[in-house]
Amino acid sequence: MNDNARDAQPSGPPAPPPDASAARDPRQSGLAVGLGAGVAIGMGLGVALGNIALGAGLGVAFGAAIGAALNARQHRDSAR
Numbered sequence: 001m002n003d004n005a006r007d008a009q010p011s012g013p014p015a016p017p018p019d020a021s022a023a024r025d026p027r028q029s030g031l032a033v034g035l036g037a038g039v040a041i042g043m044g045l046g047v048a049l050g051n052i053a054l055g056a057g058l059g060v061a062f063g064a065a066i067g068a069a070l071n072a073r074q075h076r077d078s079a080r
Contacts, residue, residue: 035063
């Protein structure tokens with residue numbers, strides 16, 4: 001075994017498995033998905049218009065709107 005491979009091994013105890021009760025809150029994922037989609041749409045518009053700053057601003061605005069809509073839908077579905 002070469003010395004570099006031995007040094008690459010982690011030292012210390014292994015990390016504990018993730019706690020199932022600490023699962024992600026589904027309300028947060030709607031906003032994250034919305035922001036990701038909005039920024040992608042906004043950047044596409046920004047590149048097409050030749051103004052990246054405008055695209056970033058529009059992307060955040062679109063993302064907040066999409067995320068809020070997704071959160072509202074998830075909240076409405078969970079209340080049923």
